[in-house]
Amino acid sequence: MAAPVNPKLDLARNFVLYTNRNIFLTGKAGTGKTTFLHAIKTQTAKRLVVVAPTGVAAINAGGVTIHSFFQLPFGPLIPGAQREARKFGRDKINLLRTLDLLVIDEVSMVRADVLDGIDEVLRRFRHRPEPFGGVQLLMIGDMQQLPPVIRDEEWALLSPHYSSGYFFGSKALQNTPYVSIELTHIYRQSDNRFIEILNGVREKNITAPQLEELNRRHLPNFKPAEEDAYITLSTHNASAQQINSRRLQELATPLVRFEASIDGDFPAHAYPADAELELKVGAQVMFIKNDMSREKRFYNGKLGRITEIAEDVIFVKSADSADEIAVLPVDWSNHKYSLDPATKEINAEVVGTFRQYPLRLAWAITIHKSQGLTFERAIIDAGAAFAHGQVYVALSRCKTLEGIVLTSPIPLNSIKSESVLDDFHQEVQTKTPSEQELENSRRLFQENLLTELFSFRPTSYPYQRAQKLVQEHTSSVDAQLVTELARIGTVLREKVLDVTGRFQNSLAQYFAAGIAPEENAALQERLTKAGGYFKELLWTDLLQSLHRLPTECDNKQVREALLESLRELEKELFVKLTCFENCQDGFRALAYLKARNQAELTFKSNIGKVPEAEQTSASDEIAHPALYKLIVKWRDALAAESDVSGYMVLPRKTMQELVRQLPQTLEELQAVKGFGKTKTRQFGDDLLQLIRDWCTANGVTKEESPASAKRQKAEKPEKPAKGSTFQVSFDAFKAGKSVADIAAERALTVSTIESHLGRYIKTGDLSVYDLIPRQKADHIRAYLDEHKPASLSEAKSGLGEDVSFSEIRWMFDTLRLEEGT
Template identity: 50%
Template sequence: MEQNFQLELAREFVFYTNKSVFLTGKAGTGKTTFLTQLRRSLPKRMAVVAPTGVAAINAGGVTIHSLFQLPFGPNIPGSEASGTFRFGREKINLIKSIDLLVIDEVSMVRADLLDGIDSVLRRFKDRNRPFGGTQLLLIGDLQQLAPVIKDDEWNLLKPHYDSVFFFSSKALQQLDLVRIELTHIYRQTDQAFINVLNQVRDNQLDQGGLELLNSRFVPSFSPKRGEGYIILTTHNASAGKINTGHLEEISEESFFFDARVTDDFPAYSYPTDETLELKIGAQVMFVKNDSAKERRYFNGKIGEVVSIADDAILVKCPGDTMEIVVEKATWSNLRYQLNPETMEVEEKIVGTFTQFPLKLAWAITIHKSQGLTFERAVIDANLSFAHGQVYVALSRCKTLEGMVLSSPIEAHSIRSDRQVASFSEETTANPPNAGQLQEAKAAYQKNTLFEAFDWHAVQRSLGQIGKIYREFQVTDDSLKERLKLLTDAFDRDILMVASRFRNQLNHLLAASGNAVDASIQERLGKAAGYFQEKMSTAIRPEIDSLKPESENKALQKAFLKAQEELERNLFVKSACLEAVGKDFSVAGFLKARSRAEHDFVFQGEKDRDIDPQKPLSNSDLYKALKSWRDEVAADHGVPAYMVIQVKTMTEIARSLPVSLKALEGIKGIGKSKVNRFGVEIVSIVRSYCTEKGISPSPQMLIDEPPAPKVPSRETTLSLFREGKSIEEIAAGRSLAVSTVESHLSHYIASGDVQVEEVFSKERIALILEFVGEKPVNSLTEIKAGLGDDFTFSEIRAAVSLLKTRHAE
């Protein structure tokens, strides 16, 4: 398989592009093996789903309905059926984090179900892109089993869809789907048999092919005991009757084995009988691949029970020299979850089913045989009632000689669908090539970079605030003016600059052959720094000032919702800019974006959630933590509550964690925050304990005391006192110039630094003259009045000085 060009092409598209892929191919071409290998090596966060419980267990995934909480009835376009289900925060974070969604056995997925998936992904990811921008890998053969639909359900759906098949999905038709057909067959080696199977699959069975198949018709065929033939039939009742009848004919004692089912494992997903009845002499089929090193059996292997004990069963298979000692096996029912530390999509076992991996196997339905391989089979397919059933049945056999027909094949029993045939022909006729792959790889990288500098989500959030003002008829002209000043500054300093930079980036990438070289990375770093500074100085400080003062609760609720969306978009944008500005990679960008979406917490009133009636433990420590937090927030240009939440600081003040391990146990503090801020927080707690004479318990003194860290602005002040310029301090400490100036503005306010040491005394005087004695509500408003000749840092310093004078 390593030399299979189509498999390698599929792997490259899945790994290194964001193109959605339909991977198809005849039975036995390696689709299942491809998925197995993908699970082991794909760096993207992946979820695997299938349309039925058994298919999901076999694929190592979950059902479509369980992951996306979709109803089992028809999903009528426009009905928003998925919106009736409430999604918990954990499920929302999981869905947002999926980079690749694999849908196995997609031939059985209905078009309306695929559109249901689209509606959920759009709801929680990007509403303007099919499937929320999630990459899809659809695996299956349309010439095999078709979706199941009742007449009354199709009557509801047919006004909206051309067919019931997945490719009629309205969302899928908006994708530029890459179609890759696997052509090398691994299951069969006899070319004549392969040719006739292809004729059946394509509904092109000629007279010669029909005669070859019917040469395997043996009237009244009765296999001898131990030959390992299994009957493939069309209906469950027929298969059950055959198995029960053969078992009753055996005069040996019956043994009953009860499965052990733990936690959540629904009955419709059981891989074999919950109570398994066996006798010595019973013909059985393995329903799981052997996990042992010897690989003694595989899913679909036929044998006969020769011995039974409480903890083991001996099975002899045709052609094997030794019996197989069969022990109980365990299947796991999975649920996907998002690891909050690694931000990886992980599989959580929520239930298990433990039973001997066997089932009675004188007969099985064609439907349940999909994906299995048989050495010997008796096929009764003349009563086939569904599209693809004859092909599925015939293609389960490894050889023509191992197949026996209990009734002759009639031309009318080979059913195919015209639309399926058309879609399949188009897939075969238009395979992707290496050139298209390279184009897709380059486009993926470029689109990711462009996304980092796309500000339309923030623009929409600002527009939503204006819409709220209009809908609720807000009459405060100062609010409207602040919003206008902010949006004008946003359009001028961010949107227009970002548009020009994307054009420059496009030319730079074209010149470098779409490689992010050192010169491009340098430009990315400068651009990211520029936009980070603009967010820090021009947007974030102004958000709270836009809130209307009103008793109208509906207005307050609408504004808080808009504010939350705006701050979320800014928080995620900041993380994305940081990811591209340092050492860009697509994988790193995706991880940073997902982590930011998960980490964002909106508290509305932020620090006002402390209950005034409840005494605060160690209030002096809480104040010290809050002072440290505010400084860190200023350094990083983010709202303070995004560094550490109030409730978390309250818990730290209560529990006094004096070790990194103890700190990690505080709710709201994970490994990532311990790595970034743990030493500083623990140092503050230890200093407080020493000052107050508090002796921590030995259990909490696990770590060596961390070296205390000098506050960032104190370091800035020290360097400034040594005679270094603001530019030299910023360069030496990898800080923005505005950050250094904000540090010094703090000391201007405290009187430790004179304003003329940092800024022009004359310019500060002009700012103070403009501000006068009126209350200062908005730096942006002052900036707009003074013009672009004055910087936010100068204005901030002047305002600090003004506040100091008022305090005096």
């Protein structure tokens, strides 16, 4: 049999699933709010977390407490006050950054400052200025039920900052629009006369005839028959405990104690049952958990009487059944949210279990603990109700008016009213959305995601920081880093920012049509093409270039700051790349969200980890790279002896000048820029000896140095034409010399000569088969065609040690040349 249609439940479900609007879901007791919460957890593709203000509420909702998840202190959270920074682990931070939906159950009991505390944590760790860091809120609760607990001394601290202590007084919530959906269909009660009385109590407008009819249920000296199984609802815990203790002592049967079994992390304040349960045959008990078996023999709130206590089984008989229920211990779980390392999904990880019989003495319980339960018969002691909502919660637990017995008449003044709640209730009515607002919100949600996709401003910030660092410390970094970073900046500006700026103007035109992007065929076609364009651009022109950057730096602090900025830029580009790849098959909002979050979680930086052979390097412009490496090694050893940074002994620029000029005397050494008299006196002799020894061993004379030849010219020396060093290697190779011979002849590394020749593969002047045996080349080609690796490192890992990085790069370039890209 199909479930009855409930338009408001459907409206709420669609707002949660297909928009990013914040939602307050409210409704009378018994309207299905808790059922809705559990359904949403199974239906949404969004990454969600469920929290509640108390331990018991969190356990019932299958979530965690607000204070434990957000690590909030229990005292008042004064706006602007300095608080001790709570440390979050990396997994928790990743979870917060990729959270889509936060469900807050029993929000009526959440203080305004606690909601602002949640806002502060989310904005801080998500690095987003919007309220709650842009996370969608689903707040569930009934303001006519139990209020937040605020002691007088706490309100004295909070009242200068808040007009109300209720959640809707939150400053963050007041700065973000939300919709309110009130469920009105009551599933618990079916008697319209009783429902009208409950509504009168709830809305604080009960009529005199209605109150009179309710108070007819005051039955003085009422003594229920044992088999009728009445439960007393009391305003105070002490009163309920006193009734249960007295009634248990009156039974002549033996007392039996059952100790709970507690494993792992399960705090005492969240125990869902008595840790030490004392029972007797004949005791009236209440089930405090739903039967999860197929038979569904009991439910949370069902009353019965113990007929037998065996070794490990308790038999309970209820008034509405002829059969006894055999009750065994059950488990409650305490959850902790974590990230699954394989799927990167949010898991509600079980960190502790509480095992006990799902029973509680039930001659009496407090009204507070009865929230969410349903009873056939109840004795209500609400004449001394002290908190707003207590009378309504107590009365609404019962299915029928005839099932209620009042210990004393309910005076009108115990049905407490608060003007602030009346005003809020009126406001809630004005926030009820229409189907049209749902469609508009769904469309805006999709439009916001696309606007975010084509916004590259966040990528420009880490780039600017990196560029500034390099410009301020050019003497400490590789010269090629300056050149390559500037080129990356040009690509970002001309091929990314300018293009996306124009595309955003096009988006505005598409959005003006008022069609949701998912249904806009023309827009979908543009997005598919954009996905292909940006996928190639982001990977080939930007990410691969970033990976090959030479990030070595004389100054350790500068390098750390540089790596931090470059890795932040790399992550921004990687996430964008993943999102554009997702759009190649068409844009779908929830698929986009999942792809974006997966990228955030799976990202691993390759900056500073690429092998030297794959890096863009200035070594091509260094006359004698092998000597340069010897000087770097000597410099670093000297720096270590003095416990200083390498650049304080010799900066990178000075070392490059040394290998260019090849000084042979102290006078020539002192003339090298960046050296000077002090360094010459300190270690000039040692350095000159190192240079002379290397020159002798390699048959290099100062006259053979390109720098010496230039100094012999009368005019100001000019830089060699770009590519001339590549041409020398190319000509030597075409003359029949091997790569190893060319490297030895030119005093360069084999990898440098390979990079020279690779340039000519890109231009088509060399064939890959000129450099690699055909059988080996075909093997590399076949692997790349089949596996389509995303990087040189990935290809190298698959092809093994017999294939070099240079050979893989040559084949990559060959395939691009053949494809015309």
